[in-house]
Amino acid sequence: MDTKALLVTEATKLFYANGYKSVGLSKIINVTNTSKGSFYHHFPKGKEQLLIACLEKVQQDIVNEIQQHIIKNPTFKDAILSLLADLIQMYDEKGQINGYTFTIMLSEINGVSDEVHEKCGDLYRQIEEVFSIQLQSRGLSLEVAKHQALMLVSLIEGSILQSIMKRSSEPMRILAQHIDQYIGIED
Structure with missing residues (x-):
């Protein structure tokens, strides 16, 4: 692993x-x-530039993971349930969820630049886009698919945060049991 990739990987773990x-x-x-010199060679703008690189890596990892669930499962509902099952298992085994959510990493986001806010918004938009495309391919209009994708991302992210705060996977389990009621994914 090269130095830049090492810095991104380890900083992401530390930020989580x-x-x-x-x-x-x-x-x-x-x-x-x-060394400090090596750090600034790769990230001349400092720690916030490193954070942006970490967010880009997390975004890529999350989107790839979601797409793998979509590929491996026969229906979109099964893909979402599979994703939630992995999150529940990760939480139950490790007591934490790393790699699927970046909100934890940025709990104090108000103190960062507009560029970091934009990168976070891009991450959410990309995940919503993946879901929206799947919903459109199942016959939903563009507008309805976008709205349901936004709701789906919000529900998953919210259930992750609630599980962490309550120290229980119950919020994610309840979401998994009722997900089709909230976003109308039957298949």
Whole structure:
């Protein structure tokens, strides 16, 4: 793994575990066993530029994971249920959910730049787009598919956050039991 990829991978883990603001540059450099010069070579604008790279990696990973669930399952509903089952299993086994949500990483988002806000918005929009395309392919109009995709992303993200805050996978389990009632995915 090259230095830049190492910095992104390890910083993402640190941001998930501790939040963006709680992780100092010295911690990132220490964990990656790199130098300050090497860090600034790859991220001349500093820690926030690294955060944006982390968000891009998380976005790519989340979208790829969702698409794999869609490919592996015969119906969109089954894909969503499979995704939720993986999230529930991850939470039940590890007591945390890493890699599927980036909100945890950015719990103090108000203190970051417009560029980071835009990147987060892009991430949500891309996930919504994946869901919207699937819903449109099942006969929903563009407008209805976009609305239901937004609701689906909000429900999943909200159930993840509630599970973390309540220290229980119950919110995700309840969502999985009733998902078709909320967004009308029968197949």
